[in-house]
Amino acid sequence: MNSFFLPTRFEFGIGSFSLLGTEVKKLGGCALIVSYKDNSLKHYVQQAEELLQREGIKTILFEEVEANPEHEMVNRGGMMAQSQKCDVIIGLGGGSVMDTAKAIAVIAKENIDIWEIACGCKISKGRNALVLIPTTAGTGSEVTQYTVISNRKLKRKEGFARKEFYADVSIIDPTLTIGMPPFVTAETGMDALTHAIEAYTTKYANIITDIVAEKTIELIANNLRRAVFNGRDINARSAMLLASTLAGIAITHADTSLCHVIGEAIGAVYNSSHGLNVSLTLPAVMEFNLGSNLEKFAKISMLMGEKINGLSIREAAIKAPRAVRQLIIDIGMSKGLAEIGIKESDEVLALCTRPGSDAANRRSASYEDFKQLIKGSLSKNMSYWENNN
Numbered sequence: 233m234n235s236f237f238l239p240t241r242f243e244f245g246i247g248s249f250s251l252l253g254t255e256v257k258k259l260g261g262c263a264l265i266v267s268y269k270d271n272s273l274k275h276y277v278q279q280a281e282e283l284l285q286r287e288g289i290k291t292i293l294f295e296e297v298e299a300n301p302e303h304e305m306v307n308r309g310g311m312m313a314q315s316q317k318c319d320v321i322i323g324l325g326g327g328s329v330m331d332t333a334k335a336i337a338v339i340a341k342e343n344i345d346i347w348e349i350a351c352g353c354k355i356s357k358g359r360n361a362l363v364l365i366p367t368t369a370g371t372g373s374e375v376t377q378y379t380v381i382s383n384r385k386l387k388r389k390e391g392f393a394r395k396e397f398y399a400d401v402s403i404i405d406p407t408l409t410i411g412m413p414p415f416v417t418a419e420t421g422m423d424a425l426t427h428a429i430e431a432y433t434t435k436y437a438n439i440i441t442d443i444v445a446e447k448t449i450e451l452i453a454n455n456l457r458r459a460v461f462n463g464r465d466i467n468a469r470s471a472m473l474l475a476s477t478l479a480g481i482a483i484t485h486a487d488t489s490l491c492h493v494i495g496e497a498i499g500a501v502y503n504s505s506h507g508l509n510v511s512l513t514l515p516a517v518m519e520f521n522l523g524s525n526l527e528k529f530a531k532i533s534m535l536m537g538e539k540i541n542g543l544s545i546r547e548a549a550i551k552a553p554r555a556v557r558q559l560i561i562d563i564g565m566s567k568g569l570a571e572i573g574i575k576e577s578d579e580v581l582a583l584c585t586r587p588g589s590d591a592a593n594r595r596s597a598s599y600e601d602f603k604q605l606i607k608g609s610l611s612k613n614m615s616y617w618e619n620n621n
Contacts, residue, residue, distance in 0.1 A: 234438040236485060240375050242402040244474065246466065249365065249405040253283035259361035259400060260319030262290040266309060266333040267324045268297040272411045273367060280324055292316045297325065300382045300389065300503055301332045303347040310339035313360065320361040326420070327371030327506070330364045331379040334397040337362040350381050350390040364399040367408045369472040370420025370507055372427060372480015374402035382500060387579060389500035391492065404477055406470040414460045418563040419507030421456040424476040425449065426510045430489045431482035433521055433528055434592040441486040444478050449535040451475035460563045487592040490517045494606060497583035498574055511560065512569050516608040516616040518553040520601065524594035557614055567612040574610060581606070
């Protein structure tokens with residue numbers, strides 16, 4: 233049985249940012265713009281204010297967002313939305329900004345600590361209107377029901393889903409991604425690829441998510457190198473932003489798996505880049521999972537541009553993690569988690585091995601499996617097989 237649900241309407245295309253004022257006017261009269269203090273975004277924030285004010289919409293800025301959004305910062309944003317009587321929350325930025333905007337939209341109504349919701353508290357009052365505008369091509373948060381919030385005091389990082397986290401509308405304009413520097417383009421692009429490959433190979437994948445994930449993998453394989461090395465290539469930028477959105481749709485329905493289990497655990501302990509955390513574990517996790525679905529991994533090889541004619545299914549499948557490893561090298565990313573300062577850690581392992589953490593993965597992962605996956609991802613070869621063959 234296949235099920236598909238996507239309540240968010242999105243406007244995709246070059247120039248779609250100009251629709252912001254008219255879209256927000258349909259939803260309310262006072263908007264909190266959630267973003268971060270980043271010179272590369274200053275022009276877009278100013279443009280957003282102008283578009284909104286042109287429609288008579290009052291605007292308030294909340295620019296405290298940082299990578300790995302912290303629950304106390306989110307709560308401050310919720311209090312600001314309440315005190316200023318904002319009825320629309322706009323997230324303008326990357327995944328951290330959009331995740332923060334989602335959380336603010338809820339707690340502005342609920343008036344509780346977002347961490348309580350992360351720990352299972354139900355949402356009873358709904359949320360404020362929500363508009364999301366991505367400026368990076370990676371998380372797909374503009375179309376998902378997920379937010380990811382950190383609690384640094386507890387060294388916890390929780391990704392959790394609620395239907396209220398779906399936006400009313402997302403405005404997805406590739407021109408807003410042109411300012412991304414190469415290293416951000418690489419990290420966010422690999423985040424999207426990780427989403428696609430995980431969604432394609434979880435136990436919850438279905439015929440619809442497979443179609444979406446396959447297209448995503450193909451788009452990234454053909455365009456990420458171009459976007460990294462020529463950031464003004466608008467065709468590559470458009471393809472990557474579409475891939476990011478499609479990958480978000482895929483994980484919304486098929487979930488993620490062990491890369492995100494490990495990546496979020498690392499992020500909680502080290503406060504490191506999510507895109508790096510998950511993508512540098514991807515080759516090792518693919519090797520660990522390869523035998524669970526050889527046909528799909530063989531298809532990944534083909535979508536990544538590998539020549540598989542005349543090969544057995546297993547021979548073709550083995551090329552998939554190699555193709556991903558080569559892409560990581562080609563776009564100049566770190567080779568393994570050790571290069572970004574990550575070490576073997578009992579804290580990380582404890583977070584990885586919480587009950588049900590491997591629920592979406594086709595192959596169950598034990599404490600020892602996680603230990604070996606992390607060890608393999610630390611190495612320059614980013615390989616699980618290196619230590620387990």
